[in-house]
Amino acid sequence: MNDTRIAEERIERLAEFxxxxxxxxxxxxxxxxxxxxxxxxxxxxxxxxxRFDRFTCDACDAFLIPGRNARVRLQEGSHVVIRCDCGATERYPYRD
Incomplete structure (x- = not known):
């Protein structure tokens, strides 16, 4: 089995954990x-x-759960804004 494939499987398991x-x-x-x-x-x-990349905080490495340790807002129909409890903010585009 390819080393990259093993790494991807391990990352997926760690994300679930x-x-x-x-x-x-x-x-x-x-x-x-x-x-x-x-x-x-x-x-x-x-x-x-x-999904794993967007729901983890780059600043404090927390796994973000909306409503518990993260706020999720829509910004003028073009972006999703996710703010961690530590204050870090990420913006991601979305389509209707």
Whole structure:
């Protein structure tokens, strides 16, 4: 099996584990999973899944759960604005 494929599978499992940990309230374990997934992606030069990348904070490595530790707003019909509790803000375009 290709090394990149193994890395992608491991990143996917870490993403699922980070989400489960964050929903269970274990934020520190979720942060460690996010950090490890990012490190694996950098080492093997493969990207993170879009859903995982957009729901993690680049500043504090938290797995973002809307309503719990993140605010999600729509901006004038063209962007989704996600703000983490740490104050970091990300904007992503969307289509109708």
């Amino acid at each position: 980070a989400e489960r940990s964050a929903r269970a309230g274990d934020d520190e374990r979720a942060r460690e999973s996010v950090r490890l997934a990012r490190r694996i992606a950098e080492r093997h030069r493969c990207g993170l899944p879009r």
